[in-house]
Amino acid sequence: MSRLVVVSNRLADPRKPAAGGLAVALGETLKKTGGLWFGWSGTVVKDGAPGEGELRMHQAGPVTLAELDLCQEDHDAYYRGYANGVLWPIFHYRLDLASLESGYLSGYRRVNHLFARKLMPLLKPDDMIWIHDYHLIPLAAELRAMGCGNKIGFFLHIPLPPQQILAAIPSHEWLMRALFAYDLVGFQSEADLLNFAHYVKAEATAETVGVGQFRAFNSTVQAGAFPIGIDIDDFHRLGRARESQETYETTCREYSRRRLLIGVDRLDYSKGLPQRIRAFGELLKEYPENRHSATLLQIAAPSREDVDAYSDIQHELESLCGAINGNYGDLDWMPIRYIHRAVARRRLPGLYQACDVALVTPLRDGMNLVAKEFIAAQDAADPGVLVLSRFAGAAEQLKEALLVNPYDIPGTAQAIQRALQMPLAERQARHAALLENVRKYDVHWWCGQFLEALANVR
Structure with missing residues (x-):
């Protein structure tokens, strides 16, 4: 069985009582494969340099936890600015609440590049990588640019809005193109999957090459609906x-x-x-x-x-x-x-x-x-x-x-x-x-x- 590598914005220790059902379910699979969970530690370093962060590794039983600190500037631009100030409101159909300052996008890209740079040396050739949520949409593209050939999946935990709303995001073409660096993209509902299909066909002239398979940008991605449940x-x-x-x-x-x-x-x-x-x-x-x-x-x-x-x-x-x-x-x-x-x-x-x-x-x-x-x-x-x-x-x-x-x-x-x-x-x-x-x-x-x-x- 291939080792599972989970990447999320926030690191979760599946052993802790406060861990939710998601952490527990992923933790079980990680334990079976001696897997790795990589994410932000939750620590913001006030005087740190942008694009840099200390990576700390520790064991949670057979699971390796890799936690990365972020500096204040990166946190404000990537997390507060772009992820939660742009993507969260727009993906929830609230264009009126989006903050579209250009500096946020550069911070978002910089932190995703940082994640990729810190994660890449930890990967093994047969690892299967599962990246979670809107904070890390471009991470697979960053890993591919560094030579990563592993299978990489992405799951979006929040809604994906229709084409007309997505197209209101500045640089939306770059953002959605990044999804084609994944082998599999998962959504919560059939409605989200349909919105994705409409977008890539209208905006990227994507070709349907199989059930849930779309080809554009010289890449093919499999997409599907995987509704999450509880334990x-x-x-x-x-x-x-x-x-x-x-x-x-x-x-x-x-x-x-x-x-x-x-x-x-x-x-x-x-x-x-x-x-x-x-x-x-x-x-x-x-x-x-x-x-x-x-x-x-x-x-x-x-x-x-x-x-x-x-x-x-x-x-x-x-x-x-x-x-x-x-x-x-x-x-x-x-x-x-x-x-x-x-x-x-x-x-x-x-x-x-x-x-x-x-x-x-x-x-x-x-x-x-x-x-x-x-x-x-x-x-x-x-x-x-x-x-x-x-x-x-x-x-x-x-x-x-x-x-x-x-x-x-x-x-x-x-x-x-x-x-x-x-x-x-x-x-x-x-x-x-x-x-x-x-x-x-x-x-x-x-x-x-x-x-x-x-x-x-x-």
Whole structure:
């Protein structure tokens, strides 16, 4: 078996309890091959030189971890500037929020070159390389320029927008051409794959040479949809643990007279939080039987609070929650419980299980694993209902959820009302179908499918 080399913006130690399902799944495969995980250490060196960084190697069992420091200038241009100031908003269809200063692109290219220069000496001839996400799109092209002939795959964890939106990125031709340096490019959904096909045919006159195979720039790339899942068995184990059970019991006791709805998100403009809060307010207005009965618990973990767009949405969210609580709240009932901090992952299964409805309503999302975690946490005998945005990648798989257009406030309120009123038999049938999908297409399936496809690329 070829050694697996994983490259991501942030390095993750799969042994740590805080490691997510992705780190655990990749860690298992890395252990089998004695693999290497390469990424940014998270350390920013204030007085470091651009294009330079210290590389440190250490072992995590059979897995080698290689962590690279970045200087302040590189971090600001590559990470804050181009990756999160240009690619993140545009890939989430928000051209109005993109910062298109030219210096960001040069920093993005410089750090990808740095990654390649530091990684290249660590590679073995038969290594299989898997590069992750929008931070590192040009990395394969940098490695190829240095003579790397290994099989290289790339997976985009966020959405890929349509051709007309991608074409608004300055130097978009260079960015998308870089994808043809990969042997395999993976997307979260069939919609993303279709957007890629439309782009390369319209902008690069790419020729289709096989199923999911495109030829342009004297290169051929295989592309496919590989929807990511969760580690459902690990999530169930987490749900049986003491802290999860305590959270479930405490929540049930505190809200014993209420129907509880939940939203768990990073505070990000892509998540549709203001629209969700407005829809809940519309529910209370149009369906008054929910007053003093339904409570929305909205967790919005802080994210990039030094960026104007994020502070703006925080203020909007706080204002909306305050207005609804002021208009409808009473001495013994607060319609919205808004929590602006992260909740420990080990408590989430118990929290999900205590809720009747989950609102997962992003304006645009690559996948959204909260939807799958909520399904996994439910009691099959009395399950809650998932209200899911049609613009989340998860909607392609989770068709038995109540799918909504988050921009349609009255329509979303109607769907929430339907979820709250849904008969037990219908809830059980929907949940059984959703759980079967989540279990079948878990994170291990995703990892295995992608690596098998990469190994089989000719």
